[in-house]
Amino acid sequence: MGFIASVQGTLLARPHRHLFTSILPTRFYSHMAKAQPHPFCLTFLGTASAVPSSTRSQSALALRNGTDTWLFDCGEGTQRQIQGSNVKMGRINKIFITHLHGDHIFGLVPLLAGLLNGSGGMVDEDDPREFLNVNKPAVEIYGPLGARAYVRSALAFTQTTLAQAYVVHELRFPDDPKTGDFTNLRKHHSESPSGRNIQQEDGVWKDFLKDGLVSFSAAPILHSIPCVGYVLAEDSLPGKVDPQKYIPELKRTGTPMTAMRDIKEGKRVKLNDGTILEGPSRRPGRKVVILGDTYDPSAIAALGQDADLLIHEATNAHLPGLDPRTKEEDTHELVERRTKSRGHSTPQMAGAFAKRINAKALVLNHFSTKYSGNDDDPPSKAIMDAIRGLAAGVADCEVHCSRDFWTYSVEVPTE
Template sequence: MARNAPALAGAGAPTARRAKLLGPLEVVFLGTCSSAPSSTRNQQAVALRAAGATWLFDCGEATQKQMMASGWRTSAVARIFISHMHGDHIFGLPGMLCNVGTSWPQGGHHVTIVGPLGLRQWVRVALAVSFSSLGEGNTYSVHELVGLEADAARGAFDNGFLRAASGPLHPCERDGLDIAPDSSGVWHIPPLASDPPMRVRAAELSHRVPTVGFAALEDERPGGVDAASLLPILAAEGVPASAIGALKRGEPLSLPSGRVLTAAEFVRPSTRRKLVVLGDLSAASDAMCELASDCDLLVHEATNAYLERDRERQPTASAESVEAAATLKGHSTPQMAGRLARRVRARNLALTHFSAMYSGAVDEASLLVMAEIESLARQECKLAGTAVFAARDLMSLTVAVDGRVTVDAGPDGDEPAA
C-alpha cells in the first residue's frame, strides 16, 4: 500500500470505529441549482455528516464557500462521491481539495474521491496545471467506477484522453482503484477503516453522459428489547436482568420453570437507515431501483416543471410536453421524481437541481412556486406518510435513528410542509 494511502477495512471484520452505533444523520443541501448558479441557488452539492465524518455528494462551483456558510467544517471532509462529469457537479472539486488541505497544516489527512471514468485524470490535471497542492502530508486518491454501460457511448467527447496513460501521479495523489460492478450492476465502494458504520453502493442512471446514483446504507442496528414485557417474567423466575444479553445475541434463554424464551418473542427486528442521492437522470436502472428500495430519504432532481403560471406563458405546452423535453435532455420533472419515489417506496423525497427559473428565495411568490412543485411530485407518490419537499440552499435535515426525517428550511425559511 502506498505511503499515506487510506487503510481499507477488512471484509467482514468491522473495526472498533465501525462497530460504533450511529446517532442521528445530518444532511445539508449546499447547492440546488441546475447548470449555472443563480442569485439564489448554488451548483449541486449535498453533504452528509455521520459520527464526525463528512461526505460530499457532488461538488459544484463554490461548494467550499457554501460549507462555510452552513457552519460545517471543510476539514472534516473524508469522502467525495461524484455522480457524473458535468461541470455543475465537479467544478468546485479542485478548490475543495485545496481548502481541505489547508485545514490540516499538520498533514496526515486523506480524501477519497469516487466517480466515473475520467475523474482521476481531470482532478490530476486541474491540480497540476494550476500548481495546486493539498499541503505537506495531505493526500487524495480517486477510485473510478468502470464498466458503466454509458461509457461505450461517449462519442466525440472521448478522443482517447480519458483512457490514455497520463504520466506520474500528482505529488499529493495516491493510487486509486478501478472498481467494477457486481453481476447485478451495483458498484460496492470499499469502506475505509476510519469510516462511520455505513457502506456506499452505486448504480447507473440514464443521463446524457455516464452517471450513477449513490446509496449510503447504515450497518444493521440490533433491535431493541421489549423490556416492559420481559423484565416482569425474569423477576418472577428470579432471573437477573443481565440475562437479557443472551436474547440480544439471538440465543434462547431457559428459565428455571422450564420455559424457553426466544429472541423472536422479545427482541425487535434489526434496522438500518438508507439514504439515496441520485445524480441527474431521466430514468433509473433496475439495479438503482432495487438499491434504493425502502429508503428513508431519496434525493432526486426536478429540473423542469409545468406550472399554473405556464398555462398563460406557454399555452401550447403541457405537462407531457415538458416531461418529454426534460427526458430528451436527460432530466426529470417533479412527477417523474414522484413516480420513482413510489416505485422504490421512499419514505421521504427531497427535490433538487432546479432550473434557474425557480428561485430559491424565501419571498411569498417563490415559496408558492416551490410548494406547487412539491404538490406535483406528491400527487405521483401516492404513498401514505411520504414527505415531499423542495430543497433550498443551506436547507438541512436530520434522519433520526428510527428513520424519521425532520427538516430545517435554512436561513429565513419556514419548514416545508410534508
Template sequence: MPPAITILPLGTASAVPSNTRNHSSLALLLPSSNTLLFDVGEGTQHQLQKIKHLSPSKITKIFITHLHGDHIFGLCPLLSTLCNGHGGIAEGGEDPRLANTGKENRPEKATIEIFGPKGLREYVRHTLRLTYTHLGSWISVHELLHAHEEETPNTTDMCYVKEIPGNNLRQDKRGFWKDIFKNEEFNISAGEIRHSIPSIGYVVTEEPLPGKIPKEYPKIIASYKEHFRARGIANPMSLLSALQSGQTISEHGAAGIFFPTILSERGIHLPDNSILPRPPPRPGRKTTILGDTYDPSPIAPLAQNSTVLIHEATNAYLPIVDPNTKSTETYELVKERTMSRGHSTPEMAGLFAREINLGVTEDGYEVEGTLILNHFSSRYKDDEADGPEGQAKKIMNAIRYCAENAWCNEKRVICARDGVKIEIKIYE
C-alpha cells in the same frame, strides 16, 4: 435510540446558480459523525463555512455523480482546504509539492478518498498540477468504469505527487458497482443512471440496527431486580441495553465456580427458567442519491425499498402559479424538452419513487419514506426568497404537489433548500 441520519443540501441549483441556490452538493451526516459528500459544485466551500454543525474535518469520502462543471468545479479547491494545501514556488527554491513524497513517507491510506466516473482522476491531477497546488496530506481517486470504458493509467509515476493510486472498479454483470466502500456502519454501492454524459447514482445502506426493546421488558426486569443484584448486576435495567447491543453475561462464584448464564445469545434468563428473547434487529436506513438524470431505471433494482430518494426536478409545468408559463406549453412539451437536456420533472421523480417502493421495507412493512427534490432551474428560487408567503413559496409547493400526485398523496416530499437539514429517523 440511534440518532437520525441528517441530509444537508449544500447546493440545489441546476446549471446556473442563483442568489438563493448554490451549485450542486449534498452532505450526508451519519450517526457516527462520519460525513459523506456528494458532488462539489462551485461555491461548496462557502456553504461549508456558513453551516456551523457541519465540520469539514469529518469529510473523508467524496462521491461524484458525473463530470459536468456544476457538479465538480468546487472539488479541487475543497481538496486544497481539506488537505491544508497551498500553491507557488519561491524563486530559486525547491518545488514544495515534492516535500515528503517519497515511498517512505507514503501512508497506507489516503486522507481523502474520491469516487466517480472515468475522467475524474485525470481532472483532479491536471487541475492540481496546473495550479501548482501543494497538498499537505494524501488523496486517492477511485474510478467507476462502465462496461465499454478503458482504465485510466494509474501507476505510481502517473499519480499526482500526493496521490495514492486508486482502484479501477468495473460494473458487475447487472451493471452495478457493489460495495465500493464498506465499514461497520454502512456500505455504499452504485449504479448507472442515464444523462447526457456517463452518470452514476449512489445507494448508502446502513447496517442493521439493534431491535426495539418490547414495552413489557422493563417491568419484568424490575420484578426480578433482587435476583439479578444477588448475582452481581448492580443495575438490573442495564441488562436491557446489553440485550439490545448483543452482549452476553455469565456469573462466576468463588474459586471460579460457574453459575447459570444471565444473558445468553438467546436472551435474558429469568429465575422461573423462562427467557426474555432478544428483539430482532431492525433494517438500517437506505438512502439513494441520484445526480442529473432523464432515466434512472438502470439503478432501480439497487434502489428498491429505499428509505430516502434524492432525485432531481429541474423543470416543471406550473400553469396556475408560474407566470412564466407560456400559453402554448403543455406538460408533455415540458417533459420532452427537459428529457432532451438530460433532466427530469417532479412527476418523473414521483413515478420513480413509486417504482422502487420508496418507504416500503423488503418484507412489505410501510415506513416513512422521503422523496427529496433538488437541482432546480434558476427560475425556481428558494421558498422564502420573497418572504414566507411569497410567489417563490407557491411555486415550490406546486412542484412538491406534482411529485406527490405522481408518487402517492400524503407521502413525504421535500423540496431541498440550501443549508436546511432534513432528518431521517430510524424505523420504529
C-alpha cells in the same frame, strides 16, 4: 507526447517524497462510534441546475453521520457554501461524484485545496506544507471514469501542493477501460496510488464500500453522459430492550450480566437453568438514495427499494399561470419531452420513481436556475410549492423541495 512530457519533466516535476503504503489507509476503519447509529443529517449546499443564481449554488449535498461527513457532488462554490452552513469542512472524509458535468464537479479541486491545506509553494525553499501528513487517512473520492484524471490535471496545471493525501476510486462502466487512469499525467504527489477501478456486477456496483454500519452501493442512471446514483444502506439495528423483562431473569438464574450484550443484539441466550431468552427482533436499518442527473433511474430501483429517503432531481416543470416564462404552446408533455431530451426529470417523474421504489420521503433538488430558492419571496415560494405539489400528486409519501442550507434528517428509528 511532447508536451505531456514537458509537463512531467519540468514545470510540474515534483519528487515523490512519500511512499504510499499501508501507513496511508484509504478507508476509515470502524471504531466504537461507528457501531452506533446516528441521525443522517443531509444539508443541501447547492440546489441549482447548471448555472448558479443568487439563491442557489451548484450541486452539492453533505450527509453527516456522527463525526463523519460525506459529500455528494461538489459544484463551484461548495467550499464557501460549507463555510456558511452547519457542516464542518474538516470532517469531510468521502466525496461521491454522480457525474462529471462541471456543475457537479467544478468545486472539487478548490475544496481539496482548502480541506487538505493546499498551498502555492515557496520561493527558494521546500514548503513544509508539501510534506504529507501521513497520520491522516486519505480523503476518498468516488466517481465515474475521468474523475481521477480531472482532479490530477487540475492539481497539476494549477501547481497546487496538498499537505494530506487523497485517492480517487472510479466506478467503471462496462464500456470503460478496466484499468488505467484515463490520462498519462503522472500522479500528483498527494494522490494515493490505491485508487480502485470498481467494476459493475449484474449492472450495478453493490456494496462497493462499507463504512461503520453503512454499505454503499451505486447503479448507473440515464443522463446525457455516464451518471450514477448512490444507495446508502445501514445494517439492521438492535431492537429496543426492556431491561425489566430480562434482568430479573438473569439475576434469578445467576446468569452473568454479560449475557445482556447478546440479548441486545437480538440473539437467543440460554440461562443457567436452561431457560431460553430471546432478544428483541432487530430493526431494519435506514436506506437513503441519492441520485445524480437523470431522465430514467430504473437501474437503481432494486437497490433503492423501500428507501427512507430518495433525493431526486426535478430540473424543469410545466407551471402555466404561475411561471411567467411559460410559453403559450407549452404543455406538460412538451415540457417533459424537452426535459428528458436534456437528460433531466420533471417533478412528476421524480414522484413516480419515489412511488415505484416505495420511498418514505422524497426530496427534490437540481432546479432550473429560473426557480428561485428564496422562500421569503411569495411568488418564488408559490412556484416551489407548485413543484412540490406536482411530485406529491404522483408520489405516495412526503415530498419536499430543497433549498440551499436546508437540512433534512433521517432519524434513527425508535422501534
